[in-house]
Amino acid sequence: MSLLNMSTTCYMAVILWLTTGSTRCQTAIPNVHGGVGAVLGVSNASVLLQDPSSETLYLGARGSILALHTSNLTWKHPSIKWEATEKERKSCMGKGKREDDCYNYICLLEVLKDGRIYVCGSYAYDPQCGFIDPVTFTLVKEEGDKVGKGKCPYDPRQPHTAVTADGVLYTASPSNFWGTEFDITRAAGQQVRMDQSINWLSDPEFVSSALVRESPGDDDKIYFFFTENAIEYDLYTKVRVTRVARVCKGDVGGSKTLQKRWTSFLKAQLVCRDRDSGQYYTVLTHAYPLEHRLGDPSSTHFYTLFTSQWKGERVSAVCVYSLADITKVFATGGFRDMKRNCVNSGSSESVPDPRPGQCINDDLRAQGYNSSFDMPDRVLQFAKEHPLLTSTVDAAPLLVRRGTTYTRITATNISNSDAALLHLGTDQGELHSVSIVGRIATLLQEIPLTTSVEPVNNILIHQGHVVVGSPSSLSRVPVEGCRVYSSCQVCARAAGLGCVWDVNKRACVADSPVQRESEDPLKVCGTGEGRCSPVVKELRVKKGLVVLLPCDHPHLSPLPCVWEHPQGRHTQQHHSHLEVTVSGSSLGFYSCRCSAQGDYSWGSEPCLTASYQLIMEDLSVKGRVDPGLWRSPVWVYISCVLLGVLVGALGATVFLKRLCWRAAQQTQLVDRNGRGANQGQQGRGPTCYENKLVMSDTPVGQSGESVL
Template identity: 55%
Template structure:
């Protein structure tokens, strides 16, 4: 691993170029080019600084660009030959290119010491984040990039070479319609593999807005475009323009479900047979324009299928009825055709000699009628793949490609590397490796000598890419059986198999030999302890594009989220849940049976996720509230009983009221710091007030001793306060005030002066201290109030013995204004 510390602050790596002979990896970064020895990552990387002068930065910012974008982001590194690398950077929105000497690892300079630079317009994008691709073909650079400061003009061009041979695409939406360039490849054929003398070709892959669909919204489609290496443009028509530019739509579609993936994000080019260009295959990484969640798919296209479509009918828009039709007739020689031996024999040694009718037809018909169609090898939901690389493993004879297995190395937007094995229609997830932080998407993967060089904008990692030794356990080795791996029990290691072709059932046989007994199609069952009312999400990982189904107890309390299953736990929903995924070709004659990917046993007990995701729960808290409410009712009745017995004592003191000394003790007693004494009913910090309901019900309410207390009142004089810490229970009291109600058994003569208590509460304690003993407010009502104070004081002593009402520490004395 190499991170920011080893790179000494250099960041924003966007371009990788590997010298496979020496193992040196060149990295294009912001204002710098680095050289990393992949054979010895401990060696400090070498660095070349290529930045932008401050004056040019200020001019860039003055044009409305951000200061961060007004640097030199190296977007192109390509070998030129003779020990040189052609390097191009954005150079503060004024693209420039320079020449790097590999032996001295330095940029070529003029005699005055300045870096030798040439314009990079058309060779490198203006903006660091713009989509871009380039490929070098026999020392000539072919690019697909924006060609103006605003980023509104797009060109596929021959960017270097002789000036008269630098040609580009026509500025027409029929040629390029708001494209997002992804990848490019140069397919070079030698005389042995090219008997017709056909010209070498360059392929470009991109996503653009389709013009052939008449819809209310912009429909994006993936395209592959082809140009011929010897094309130099037309004599009169299409001067300095491509005369061989044709394009076709790529279709990545699961025919069973009708799901189509129409956004192309990456392409990896490889030869299935080494040294045979005709065996070239393109592995495309797709997502969908119409999906609102993370989704990734991989489709593979052969060079033969693409060539067949390029040689097929053209698509045309007939202006009269606005319908696309096949144009007739197609002129001769065929428009868009690369030069070959037959055309040269007819006198067409160059594109400059093509007739105008051929060039005119080519200018108006760049799009092909047919599409290059493929079914997805892999589909993953909930994950966004950013890069793909491919290795091929042949388990049988080298000439027998039917026994070949493909391993997809996939980088994610969360800094992970996933490995997926594809054998025929069977897809198996082998590994998921977390390499970087979740904020570092993988933007480069290079495969070299059994290693994968995985990079982000900040870091670089070297990981083993192939070989059975990667799989350290028996189960992992068994899953890699289609790759030719077998577990050696004596050695305790995974090593290549010397046997013949691998059959599908051998994977299950190999897994049964493992001690754990966990198989690819017989996973270990997980027991989940759940409670009634929980909503549980049962995961089922499936990388095959074919659908997954669940076998479970018959009820209607389930809902499937793609391959995962959501279950609402009831008494009827307990039992076994099994996820079955189709592996083989859907609808084929040799369709394989569904494979079990996950199995769960729901058992009624305490709530536990056990590997699943609990979505809701906690209804048992309702029972606790009911018990607390019942306890409050009992205490309320006991309180009223004590008050009725104390009534006789209160009548012996007719000249005291709530404003007397005893009343003052009730409101502000210096002897009791937890004043008032009645607060010990539930919490010494909650004072007690009383309210008589019209139906003869006495409502006792505790209020928090701050200035924001509120009264919780439920219909009928009864109810309970909800706990706002538990979702799902309504709470009309914002302070979660506990409320108790009890039927009054007090004699009719007992009258509670609630109004006077509230008035005294608002006036504060000063008025109470200034009132003379036995002053105004005497009479029978005063006796009743004074008796209430005595009754509460005695009640506190009686309740002090209960452990329930003891607090670990006394609370601070209440402010009088907050009572």
């Protein structure tokens, strides 16, 4: 770590203690915005399933399967213990695997057609599956060798995905011990799978899958989203690209060619590129489908979460792809000749008729093709050799956030329109709410869910609430509806969702989802500041200090804001924030102007969003800490000394509090049927969150202040 980073860390830690009286620590989950939470008493919880026929929430963890009430996250049944035996664990370690990997990590939970819950686990590098009776919550293991092959990875760290279509299971997963072979399989019913010798995939990382229903007469589709090596490029270094693949639900394989293999498998590249900066985001981390107009599958959009493939760069981008664009590429795109291994090399062979990779529809039935079994061998042979299309599905990011790593994304529909409310989980255990209206992304809330730093690995929407899962805990928070926006400023940001601030009720209420073009929702907030006329903030500074000036821009546009400042060159822009090294020539007026990408309901001209006046502090007058990140070497050393004294006292206080809290928790756990986990809302522990000194996108009162 550099001296500068160490100095900044020491300074921030001292201010953190002074402003909050605590540092981030491990506690029970607090009551967040009227929600509930539960510490699970298990480790490595990773799979979450809501049974649509009941109020039961199933959760898979290491060696355990839990059933909880969705409404309050209390236990519905005692947990099922399904652990690998000591003999199997020793055998796993004898094959060179780490001890931590030689447990049974639950990787799959899906509801089958008969109502049973299908469950699979890595089982000490020997995947196993079984069935859970939802009434008695008992597990019956599936008999046979290698029953979990292709359904659950041997290595619990390898990504995979699964989805059910009318109770039939489809999976995409590594399928061998070494994790070098991969399979996309219909695991139940009339089995169809991918023949590894065909080499349709190149070291893929599956992140998501989805069923999309079609209009009557056409076959439903299963879509898989993943990142893989681009074998079409003849380069010395590996290039990772994002793909979307598709198979047909009614695909039963061919009669001679591709027997019990997919005849409809096609894949295309997804491109997430900022057109203004030219930057590509190439590593897909999650994807979520949203049908914007209920009952209309053609209105489906896929909201995808990307990051950069360059190590050390913390950046997250959201791109959205319409089903119409993806369907067009699959229906009309050219076929790439994989044998020639050339860039943008289309196939020199003529494309046979019917078009390879088609799903059976009314047009094909009229020609006598009632199933994939009836397709000619020449068509199937062409499909076997040409799985990749030359056309790409392109999109520009709706939002780009640097310094934030998003791990999961979901989306909810707003008033049956193209607007959406995104729920984004971070690697720091936070839930962010972002409204999408047209091309405008607006940050509404940043909610800390846990006081321990662990990533969000599941987000599930249920009856106006969002259930958020992390490796050791669950949270259920209300995030839908205007009522959750407790301040006028945040309500104004949600104007695109149909929210307006009621001055009489002092509450955010639902109104028309279309804001009048000339109306500025911030005018009703009584702050004296219009959207484009912020109050000038006077900052008194000292020579040699470094100040970070935030640009109060609520919209998460990929475009950085533009600063106007004195001619002194001691400035550096960090996306929308400006870093200023104080000198005689850097004093003066600073202003930030931002314009959102795409249509903007309040005008398309760049808007003045923040103004500052930097004034040199009179040395005869005691200075004060101004907004911005103040870095002074002398103050840093003094701060570090103070930090040692303060943290010592704080540590003793926190230690005693935690002893009392843990004693209370143990008493509580014993009182609740001896199940070893809290079935209700946890007792209140200390709420201690990191207090960021740099002004964030979240208004005061929408993060730690509203946590009980």
